[in-house]
Structures are given as structure tokens and as C-alpha cells.
Amino acid sequence: MLGDVRDTLKEVIQAVAPIALIVLIILIFLTGSLLTDLVNYSLGVLMLTAGITLFLIGVNNGLLPMGEAIGSDLPKHGSIYLVIFVAFLFGFLATVAEPDVRVLTNMVEMVSNGGIPRDPMIISIAVGVGIFVALAMLRIVVGVPITWLFTGGYLIVILLAIMTPADYLQIAYDAGGVTTGPLTVPFILALGIGLSSVLAGRSALTDGFGLIGLASIGPIIGIMLFGIFV
Amino acid sequence: MMAELVIFNGIAAVIQDAIVALIPLSLFFILFQVTYLKLPLGHVINLFKGILFTLIGMILFLQGVHIAFIPAGNAIGSFFSMNGKAWILIPFGFFLGMLATYAEPAVRILSDQVEHSSSGFIKGTLILYTLSIGVGGAVALGMARIVIGFSFLPLIIVGYIIAIILLWLSDRDFVAIAFDSGGVATGPMAVTFLMALAVGVAAGIEGRDPVIDGFGLIALIALAPILSILILGIYFRIKKVKSS
Secondary structure (H helix, E strand, O other): OHHHHHHHHHHHHHHHHHHHHHHHHHHHOOOOHHHHOOOOOOOOHHHHHHHHHHHHHHHHHHHHHHHHHHHHHHHHOOOOOHHHHHHHHHHHHHHHHOOOHHHHHEEEEOOOOOOOOOOOHHHHHHHHHHHHHHHHHHHHHHHHHHHHHHHHHHHHHHHHHHHOOHHHHHHHHHHHHHOOOOOHHHHHHHHHHHHHOHEEEEOHHHHHOHHHHHHHHHHHHHHHHHHHHH | OOOOOOOOOHHHHHHHHHOOOOOHHHHHHHHHHHHOOOOOHHHHHHHHHHHHHHHHHHHHHHHHHHHHHHHHHHHHHHHHHHOOOOHHHHHHHHHHHHHHHHHHHHHHHHHHHHHHHHHOOOHHHHHHHHHHHHHHHHHHHHHHHHHHOOHHHHHHHHHHHHHHHHHHHHOOOHHHHHHHHHOOOHHHHHHHHHHHHHHHHHOOOOOOOHHHHOOOHHHHHHHHHHHHHHHHHHHHHHHEEEHH
């Protein structure tokens, strides 16, 4: 456990430090920030670093084993409908809990002065991820090649883009990027790996993976439909 | 930024937010535990200790973003754009994108994975450099879009069409890895700092709409590793044909 903490902290510092330092240098020498601003910034970076570290340790020791336990238990019940339904719930619930999704949607709500409200956005993204994780599971069971699903998904995204209001377009594509955050990825992968290792004759490499890529198409479509119909 | 310490501003809302975010997943697990799993109680308690860590971590992360990266990104973005030096953000964006990718541990893991899938044909370092340059290019393009003011729709549509074409030409093992890799560059750093930077720039340049021009950067960043890995997949396929 302690070794875990050290390794995770090292990785987080490695990822955060370079940009955090460059930003600090710019704040000091270029933008002429006040000392209190610099103190706030530095404390914020420390909080963020500690936060990501604790978060990842928590995911590895809590949500991830939970996901694996459920993923490997599911096929025992022999019902494909249960698998698909649980896959939907996995995608939906992980997205609701995903911090990157919260950062994006908070930012959108702030920049649009509340014109694009946060909670309906989170729900649209989560439903989109849920549906595509369910589709990805169905794909593993039915055996549709991944290239077909990606091509179909991307074509839908291109077609819908033409109909989407200008305000929602960029946000929709960004939503596809934030769903691949530090919670959703391991959690959904746990389900996929659990399932595809049990389903005989399917290679974990080409079937278990591709799941995250498919999951990130869902929110794009979700936000586009939200923009078109609201 | 305000001239006072603000590290606990709005923390009550953040705490409430994080709790609401984690409750549904926890209830789902409890339901599964009671009906099917029936894991030993000690194990379940340990899992919930993990959830508690996740909760505290999420609160600190969201609050840290809120007081550090969002104001800093906004301040730097509006500083450059208001001083008429907005073009600097294009090379600066390239540099930041490249650096963030190079430093990201998830990218190293992906590089090893690709090297492994190509049975060593494609070296991990080549993948690391391709990804870093790809993401740097995406951030530069995203910044150029805001600074120069061209529209997002053609850019992303062309990007996706290229992805579809490459997908059919690339090695099959690389396809799944490529699309899963979209997430490696859109970690918490990119999402928080670069997004705030973009919004700050869009707010500072006359005639830009922060909602329309401030967003879209994450989407471009997510596309970069996909295209990079697909291209490496084509390269691998050609190499494989030549050697056999």
C-alpha cells in the first residue's frame, strides 16, 4: 500500500510538474501576478497533485476491484440482457462520477453564464457513454468487427455535426475527450476484460480493447442531440 | 484573480458535488453485492475505504483546478491576446502539448503496448515522439483556430474522415489501440489548464465567442493520438509485408 502511494505520487508529479512550473514562471515574469495570486496558484497545484494521487489510489483499491468483481460475475448468470444492461449502467454511473466531465461541464456552464446548464449536459454525456459501452459489449458477444462500428459511429457523428447548433458543436466533441478520464477508463476496462476473458474464442487484445474508443463516441452524439432538441 | 487567499472558496459546493457523483456507483455495487456477489464483509469494507480515498481525492482535485489552473489559464490567455501577441500562443501551445504528452505516464504505457503489439518492429521511443509531436500539433492548431479565427466544423470533419480512411488501411491490432489511445493525451492536465487557456484567449480577442471559440481544443487533442497510432499501424503493415 505504501509502495503504491509512492509510485502513484511519482507518476502524478511527473505529469503535473512540467506544465505547473512553466505556468508559474509565466505568472511571475510575464503577467505580473500579485504574490497572493502566486501563493493561491501554488497551493492549488499542491491540492490538485495530492487530489489526483489519492483519487487514483482510491480507484485502484475501490472502484476498480468492484468493477472486476461485477465483470467476472456477470457471465455466470448466462443472460445476455443482464450483461448489456449492466454495461449501460457501468458507462452511465462511471461518467456521472468522472471528475474530467465535471471540469468541462462546470466550465461550459460558467462561460455560457448558465445558458447551457451543467446537469442536463452530464446526463446526456452519461447516457451516451452508457449506450456505447452496451453496444461495445453486444459487439463482443455478436462478433461484429470493430472497424465497422467505428466507421458507423464516426459517420453518425459527422452527419449530426451539420445539424448541431454552433454553441453545442465544440462542446460535443470535447465531451468525447473528457469521458476518457482517470475513473471511466479503468472502470470500463475492468468490465470488458472480465467479460472477454470468460467468453470463449475471443481474443482479449482485439475484443476487450476498443471499448474506450467506442465509449468516447457516445457523449459526442449525446451532446449533439441535446443541442438539437433543446 | 483576487488579492486574497481563496483556497477554500466554494469548497462546500465541491464537497457536495463529489459526494453526489460517487453515491450512484456505490449503491450499484451494494445492490450487486447483496444480490449476487456476497463478498466477505472485511473485503467490502476495504473497497469502501478505497471509495473514501477517491472522494477525498476528487474534492482536492476539483478544488485545486478551481483555484490554480482555471484562473491561471484565463490570466495567461487574456494576457497574450490583449497585448496583441496572441500568435505566441500557437508555438507556446505546440510546446505545452508536446511536453504534457512526453511527461504523461499513460503515454509511456501505451508506447510499450504498441511496441509489444508490433512484436518489437516499432520502437517505443518512436511512438512516444510521434504522439508528443502529434498532440503538440493539435494544440497549436487549436490555438491557431482561435487566434486566426477559422471555423471548427470543417477541421473536425476532415479529421474524422481521415481517421475513417486510415482505419481501413491500418493494421488490425493497431486499430483498437489507436481509438483507445484518444484518452491518453486528454488527462486532467489538458482538460483543466489548456481548456482554461483557450477560453481566456477567446475571451480576450475582439470578435471571438468564448462558448464557440473557447471549446473544441480537447476534441483536437483527442484526435491526435488516434491519427498518430493509425499511421504507425500503416507503417507497421508495410514493414511486415516487406519483411515477409
